[in-house]
Amino acid sequence: MLISTDSVNATTARIAVLGDSLVQGYGLHPDEGLVPQLEAWLVEKGVNAALINAGVSGDTTAGGLARLDWTLSDDVDALIVSLGANDALRGIDPSVSLSNLGAILQEANARHIPILLIGIAAPGNYGPDYASEFNAMFPTLSKTFGTLLYPDILQPLTELPDRTATLAQYFQPDGLHPNVDGVKLITNAIGPYVAELAKLAAQNASSPESNH
Secondary structure (H helix, E strand, O other), X not given: OOOOHHHOOOOOEXXXXXXXXXXXXXXXXXXXXXXXXXXXHHHHOOOOEEEEEEEOOOOOHHHHHHOHHHHOOOOOOEEEEEOOHHHHHHOOOHHHHHHHHHHHHHHHHHOOOOXXXXXXXXXXXHHHXXXXXXXXXXXXXXXXXXXXXXOOOOHHHHOOOOHHHHHHHHEOOOOOOEOHHHHHHHHHHXXXXXXXXXXXXXXXXXXXXXXX
């Protein structure tokens, strides 16, 4: 169960958001992307958290792993991982994605950094077996590494009943990237999970095991 944002510690949590174009803010003004909207949501809820945009458009899980050391600088208190969309679009073997994400989470765990893992649902182009294996890796990884989990970053949009209307109202013309209103729906859904992560980060900062 997620905690009330009112109980989040007043200490500012520095949270790196490792991701692809959905994190980077592709096609949007600098203040309209997921990271700035999430930070504004947290401020509105009274959560002291500074988000670091570590999103790179087109990035795969392999790319995220390659730049993890740079992302996890000494001042990072928590990590959000939102990768996998480009792996699925390219049809990369889910076992490869699983291995890359596992290595990211293992390294963050080794540094005693709390994690929020954000998944994404595979498209249907590669068949039900591929989709089933791909989609299962996020809850599996979360359970293995003890992370918070939001299973599908696009769920607030894909669960809307009218797909045609949703594409017109909440997506950019490419049909892949949310527009500013779509990002707002995603922010409202993910925000409480980030608030919980901020609380864990504040608790972690005062722990004897913490590297901060």
